[in-house]
Amino acid sequence: MATQFTRMLAGRNTAVVLASLGAGTLATGYLLTDSTAAAERRMLYPPSADFPDLRKHNNCMAASLTPAIYAHLRDKTTPNNWTLNQSIQTGVDNPGHPFIKTVGMVAGDEETYEVFSEIFDPVIKDRHNGYDPRTMKHPTDLDSSKITSGVFDERYVLSSRVRTGRSIRGLSLPPACSRAERREVERVAVMALSGLKGDLAGRYYSLGDMNEREQQQLIDEHFLFDKPVSPLLMSAGMARDWPDARGIWHNNQKNFLIWINEEDHTRIISMEKGGNMKRVFERFCRGLKQVEQLIHERGWEFMWNERLGYILTCPSNLGTGLRAGVHVRLPNLSKDPRFSKILENLRLQKRGTGGVDTAATGDTFDISNNDRLGKSEVELVQLVVDGVNYLIDCEKRLERGQDIKIPTPLAQFRR
Amino acid sequence: MAKNCHNDYKMKFSGDEEFPDLSLHNNHMAKVLTKDIYNKLRGKSTPSGFTVDDIIQTGVDNPGHPFIMTVGCVAGDEESYEVFKDLLDPIISDRHSGYKPTDKHRTDLNFENLKGGDDLDPAYVLSSRVRTGRSIKGFTLPPHNSRGERRTIEKLSIEALATLSGEFKGKYFPLNGMTDQEQDQLINDHFLFDKPVSTLLTCAGMARDWPDARGIWHNDAKTFLVWVNEEDHLRVISMQQGGNMKEVFRRFCTGLLKIEETFKKHNHGFMWNEHLGYVLTCPSNLGTGLRGGVHVKLPKLSTHAKFGEILGRLRLQKRGTGGVDTASVGGVFDISNADRLGSSEVDQVQMVVDGVKLMVAMEKKLEKSESIDDMIPAQK
Numbered sequence: 001m002a003t004q005f006t007r008m009l010a011g012r013n014t015a016v017v018l019a020s021l022g023a024g025t026l027a028t029g030y031l032l033t034d035s036t037a038a039a040e041r042r043m044l045y046p047p048s049a050d051f052p053d054l055r056k057h058n059n060c061m062a063a064s065l066t067p068a069i070y071a072h073l074r075d076k077t078t079p080n081n082w083t084l085n086q087s088i089q090t091g092v093d094n095p096g097h098p099f100i101k102t103v104g105m106v107a108g109d110e111e112t113y114e115v116f117s118e119i120f121d122p123v124i125k126d127r128h129n130g131y132d133p134r135t136m137k138h139p140t141d142l143d144s145s146k147i148t149s150g151v152f153d154e155r156y157v158l159s160s161r162v163r164t165g166r167s168i169r170g171l172s173l174p175p176a177c178s179r180a181e182r183r184e185v186e187r188v189a190v191m192a193l194s195g196l197k198g199d200l201a202g203r204y205y206s207l208g209d210m211n212e213r214e215q216q217q218l219i220d221e222h223f224l225f226d227k228p229v230s231p232l233l234m235s236a237g238m239a240r241d242w243p244d245a246r247g248i249w250h251n252n253q254k255n256f257l258i259w260i261n262e263e264d265h266t267r268i269i270s271m272e273k274g275g276n277m278k279r280v281f282e283r284f285c286r287g288l289k290q291v292e293q294l295i296h297e298r299g300w301e302f303m304w305n306e307r308l309g310y311i312l313t314c315p316s317n318l319g320t321g322l323r324a325g326v327h328v329r330l331p332n333l334s335k336d337p338r339f340s341k342i343l344e345n346l347r348l349q350k351r352g353t354g355g356v357d358t359a360a361t362g363d364t365f366d367i368s369n370n371d372r373l374g375k376s377e378v379e380l381v382q383l384v385v386d387g388v389n390y391l392i393d394c395e396k397r398l399e400r401g402q403d404i405k406i407p408t409p410l411a412q413f414r415r
Numbered sequence: 416m417a418k419n420c421h422n423d424y425k426m427k428f429s430g431d432e433e434f435p436d437l438s439l440h441n442n443h444m445a446k447v448l449t450k451d452i453y454n455k456l457r458g459k460s461t462p463s464g465f466t467v468d469d470i471i472q473t474g475v476d477n478p479g480h481p482f483i484m485t486v487g488c489v490a491g492d493e494e495s496y497e498v499f500k501d502l503l504d505p506i507i508s509d510r511h512s513g514y515k516p517t518d519k520h521r522t523d524l525n526f527e528n529l530k531g532g533d534d535l536d537p538a539y540v541l542s543s544r545v546r547t548g549r550s551i552k553g554f555t556l557p558p559h560n561s562r563g564e565r566r567t568i569e570k571l572s573i574e575a576l577a578t579l580s581g582e583f584k585g586k587y588f589p590l591n592g593m594t595d596q597e598q599d600q601l602i603n604d605h606f607l608f609d610k611p612v613s614t615l616l617t618c619a620g621m622a623r624d625w626p627d628a629r630g631i632w633h634n635d636a637k638t639f640l641v642w643v644n645e646e647d648h649l650r651v652i653s654m655q656q657g658g659n660m661k662e663v664f665r666r667f668c669t670g671l672l673k674i675e676e677t678f679k680k681h682n683h684g685f686m687w688n689e690h691l692g693y694v695l696t697c698p699s700n701l702g703t704g705l706r707g708g709v710h711v712k713l714p715k716l717s718t719h720a721k722f723g724e725i726l727g728r729l730r731l732q733k734r735g736t737g738g739v740d741t742a743s744v745g746g747v748f749d750i751s752n753a754d755r756l757g758s759s760e761v762d763q764v765q766m767v768v769d770g771v772k773l774m775v776a777m778e779k780k781l782e783k784s785e786s787i788d789d790m791i792p793a794q795k
Contacts, residue, residue: 041463044563045561045563045564045567046563049562049563049566049567050561050562050563051562052562052624052627053591053624053627079424080424081422081423081424085561089623089624092623092624092627093622093623093624093625172424178424178425178428178433178468179432179433179434179435180425180428180429180432180433181428183432184428184432208436234617235623239476239618240472240475240476240618241435241436241472241475241476242476244435244436
């Protein structure tokens with residue numbers, strides 16, 4: 001799959017070529033077009049005048065951005081005129097999130113990761129456990145047959161889900177895209193999806209055409225993304241022109257869904273009630289491959305390179321962009337003081353059942369993989385399978401009054 | 416710093432492909448913007464890089480407001496009103512009662528020209544307030560300005576305000592540096608502006624980098640205050656309990672003129688021209704930028720069938736006591752002038768003074784179960 005993409009690079013964009021050349025390439029940005037007004041302003045306001053006040057901030061961007069880096073990058077732009085200030089705006093406006101350490105910056109287009117690599121590389125390293133985009137390569141593996149023990153005890157696991165994102169090469173990302181680009185993403189995706197058949201056959205529901213009741217039902221079923229209220233999303237400009245060109249496609253069984261133009265061009269989701277993660281992942285891989293095939297037939301491709309894997313809006317989703325998770329009841333384990341450490345060593349994270357910005361209610365948690373980059377899809381899903389099985393085992397032990405053990409920490413990258 | 420001119424890239428798409436979907440919209444921008452106007456303007460930008468999409472973004476993102484017909488667009492700099500006049504002139508005309516591109520606006524900050532205003536019944540008129548905005552020439556406006564510009568505006572404002580003396584001597588409280596005690600006090604005094612949560616403001620980019628370079632200055636008596644870098648560079652407010660609008664206006668004019676003097680000395684006048692008067696971020700505040708108003712108890716009058724009509728004829732508007740986005744509570748209304756452009760500061764405050772006096776008299780009549788039909792005013 002990787003080589004297919006590198007071969008298909010025929011000239012959408014010179015900077016894309018630069019981006020894919022990998023480690024060691026000095027990919028430079030394009031300087032702001034020099035009008036007198038722009039030059040005057042640069043003199044009046046040197047980078048030090050514009051450096052954000054990050055003293056109260058706790059996100060990856062704030063931890064890595066120095067005045068020197070800012071000074072190098074402030075006046076550069078990507079070929080689509082995206083700037084560093086725009087990338088970091090969300091991190092400046094949102095000093096810290098109580099439940100999760102946010103990244104604090106977004107990409108406006110594929111070239112962002114190259115033009116502003118001086119800040120993106122350390123942030124990526126920070127967020128992805130030391131993954132170094134300059135020296136390491138990211139593996140892609142969507143062969144679901146490799147998963148073992150992927151069916152959970154349904155007395156504990158209520159539902160299973162795998163999601164990822166894909167961006168369409170040549171179009172700007174949600175923080176930057178114009179209305180026309182966003183509509184083009186919708187057109188490309190919907191046209192491709194109409195080619196899905198069998199158990200994947202389905203239809204598209206544009207957000208604008210839905211009534212309130214339909215919308216709320218899909219939100220309640222955990223299918224539809226909420227109206228954008230998260231300040232993380234809004235400060236990054238991803239809610240502009242809502243609900244124009246946003247929508248959801250799903251198959252007739254409602255276990256394979258695509259979100260269009262929310263935080264990424266597309267989010268692909270496979271989910272079902274119960275504990276059959278293996279089947280969820282099998283459908284995920286099959287559907288994803290078919291969608292890729294369908295957009296290739298129309299001359300489009302996904303943003304991908306071998307340093308960073310799949311390119312998405314938020315650096316936290318680079319690599320596989322994959323979050324595989326379950327809603328699982330852990331009434332005893334969740335009260336055990338060792339719960340967090342167990343999760344940490346299994347490289348899992350917990351969230352509330354309402355999604356990333358929410359708190360857990362009661363005993364049911366959303367448990368999923370922490371990592372996205374540096375391990376393949378198969379590796380990550382297997383990690384979740386093994387981890388959740390371990391958690392259920394702990395829960396059962398505690399039920400019987402037996403003791404549990406904290407597992408040894410998992411290795412970070414495949415060597 | 417020049418904002419992203421994403422424009423050049425967007426020009427690869429046609430105007431039709433970029434034109435916003437305004438089918439559910441109800442604001443001035445949506446009423447005026449046509450594909451022709453959009454096509455004409457989409458290739459342009461002001462010298463600092465503000466484009467038509469930047470102007471209209473807030474109106475696209477906010478289809479309509481339940482209490483008030485919003486403008487749906489903002490300026491990014493002084494030049495916006497010139498470069499995008501094909502869009503903004505009709506909006507200005509629509510919003511400001513037919514004001515034409517050739518009309519001239521009169522400024523009158525001579526408080527002695529106000530007649531009366533010192534005798535509004537304090538049993539009904541709980542507080543009086545006059546506010547306006549000012550933009551400092553040479554800087555871009557809140558939807559567009561960079562952190563460097565905003566900080567310079569704050570610095571200049573602090574310097575200017577520090578020169579005030581007598582009844583105007585006061586202190587600056589930067590939002591960032593406030594102690595909890597100071598913050599609580601300012602909230603209790605109804606002075607502190609909150610982080611903007613209104614999507615009208617956030618979608619226009621005015622909340623970026625909050626609370627960097629934002630702050631509040633007020634005099635020791637707490638009757639004169641200046642907001643720095645909220646929706647405009649400066650908002651200047653004179654207020655006090657009770658109904659002495661004359662005094663409020665005197666203090667307003669005197670303080671404002673002193674501030675302007677200081678800025679001019681530093682070669683930073685206010686944005687003003689003889690067509691649009693004072694240039695502010697929102698087209699609704701052009702002209703005087705003045706909102707003079709009172710919090711007044713009108714429980715009977717407000718439920719009268721003709722309340723809306725009376726207000727309209729007096730050229731006044733009602734709001735809730737929490738500000739523009741709110742509803743009224745307990746029969747107490749915020750009543751203020753509806754006009755900003757095409758009449759002077761004195762004219763507008765005069766309308767408030769005369770109108771509120773009349774409405775309080777009506778309220779008293781209704782209390783005695785008497786009719787007010789012979790008091791209904793003619794259209795001003």
